[in-house]
Amino acid sequence: MATRIEHDLLGDRDIPNDKYYGVHTLRALENFPITGTPISVYPQLINALAAVKAAAALTNHELGLLDKTRADAIVTACKQVQAGVAHAHFVVDVIQGGAGTSTNMNANEVIANLALEQLGHARGAYEHLHPNEHVNMSQSTNDVYPTALHIATHVLVLELVEAMNVLRASFEHKANEFRNVLKMGRTQLQDAVPMTLGQEFGSYAVSLAEDQARLLEALSTIREINLGATAIGTGINTHPNYAEAARKHLSQITGIPLITAQDLVAATPDVGAFMHISGVLKRMAAKLSKTCNDLRLLSSGPRAGMGEINLPAMQAGSSIMPGKVNPVIPEVVNQIAYEVIGNDVTITFAAEAGQLQLNAFEPVIAHSLFKSLVHLRNGCLTLADKCVNGITANVDHLRDNVEHSIGIVTALNPHIGYTNATAIAQEALVSGASVYQLVLDKRLLSQEALDEILQPEMLTQPRAVAAS
Known part of the structure; x- marks a missing residue:
């Protein structure tokens, strides 16, 4: 395989000519054989890095620091x-030492070599356009990487x-669909009072809507960036107007209304926004798991x-029990929830471990957060398509449960009195007879009156009852 020689502070290395990355990326490949998962598994992150590099090039040219030829080539490469x-x-x-330096250099080298091709030069001909001198101009990993993570998270x-x-x-x-399907509600796995299956499914929709609102609120924290901070927040090696100009260009490129943190020294080691998003995801995951x-x-x-309900059959459920079908889709979403909760613990520990002017553990924060976001997204779509949309109700069984449940005496209490209701409940429990039949047998209510009381709209919403 044809190679080119690239040099870093540790010496020379042969780089395959067909690779856009360079020596810094090669070192990282050798140093971090951890998960086997490359950062390209998150295209949102790669695109965010390219957006940051394009904004920097445009800003540096605007401020007279980078010539138009190189700036245009870098922007084209980013596109x-x-x-x-x-x-x-x-x-x-995805998990690497160095606070994300390897990710930043991977982006610098790929963009530099793409830009060199635009200019008619060979890959690695960095005397014409350099990954550090030009692509990384006015930047540090410590402001590029967190900014890209914020954009990707958004x-x-x-x-x-x-x-x-x-x-x-x-x-x-x-x-x-199930708005008129009567069933028994349950508390602590015991019969409670009647409700409709529609009310039960409606509660799952409301729960999701609440979590959507909380996620959208949390986005306000992720729109604050530290681009222009460079190494520790002092803005060393940048033009006085760089931070604001770069933010403006980056907002235009991404379509996100980004804001520059008020204090870049405070913002550079601060990963609170990631913890906040993760906390909301944990809340959502726990509630969605309860639904499953x-x-x-x-x-x-x-x-x-x-x-009471039937989930669509998606696959054979057992290698030994013929005909068995398992709730595999809710089960996989349960497992996603457990992962998200674990990821939140990882993010919390990594956030706490930051020291002085930098948090070196943003790579594991990013990987954990991105996994939670991607897997929850996939889980929601899978649950909708392969489970919820195909659910059917066993209407007769649900109605029979209501009529035979001790719990319906609560609905009858205003009509037959607490003492009668208690006696009916006790007799039904001992004899196995239905509450419905016992009320009729004891002539406490006519069948017409009983049927009227047990209508779904009467059982499942507030109503006025005449005083006794």
Whole structure:
């Protein structure tokens, strides 16, 4: 394989000519064989890095620090990256030492070599356009990397919110479909009072809507960036107007209303925004997992469980038990939730471990946060498409449960009195007879009156009861 020689402070290395990355990236490949997962698994991050580099080039040219030829070549290279060109050359591991320096240098080298091609030079001919001198001009990993993480997080949050819209719409559709399906509500796994299956599914939609609102609120923290801080927040090696000009260009490129942190020294080691987003994701994950627990319980059976609803059969459930079908889609979403909760713990520890003017552990913060966002998005879409949309109700079984449940005496209490209601409940429990039949047998209510009381709209919403 044809190679080129590149040099760094440790010496010379041969780089395959077909690679856009250079010697710094090669060192990182050798130093961090950790997960086997390259940063290109998150295209949102790669595109965010390209946006930062383009904004820097435009700003440096605007301030008279970078000539037009090089600036144009860098911007064009960044556009190529955002179009998907050379994503495969962003190869450093998602977990790396150095506070993200390897990721920044991977971006610098790929963009520099793409730009060199634009100018008619060979890859590695850095005397014409250099990864550090030109692509990284007025920058440090310590402001580029966090800024790119903020932008990527913003994009991923919006993608998750859209997936939540899809799942919420699925629950809302089922809530409408099941609006007149009467069932027993349960507390502590015991019969409580009647409700409709539509109310139950509607509550899942409302829960998602609340979490969407919290996520969108949290985005305000992620729009604050420290670009222009360079090494520790003092802005060393930048023009006095660089930070604001770069922010303006970056906002135009990304379409995100970014703001520069008021104090860049404070902002540079601060990863509080990532913790905040992760905390909201943990809340969402725990609530969504509870919803999936409900779906698994309600569909348990088919003969020896609750059997109130049917989840669509997606695959054979056992290698030994013929005919068994398992709730595999809710199960996979449960597991995503457990992962998100664990990721939040990782992010919290990594945030606490920052020291002085930098947090060196942003790579594991980013990887953990991005996994949570991507997996929750995929989980929402999968749950909607492969589970919720195909759920059916066992209407007769649900109605029978209501009529035979001790719990309906609560609805009858205003009509037959507490003493009678208690006696009916006790007799039904001992004899196994239905509350419905016992009320009729004791002539406490006529069948017409009883049927009127047990209508879904009477049982499942507030109503005035005449004083006794």
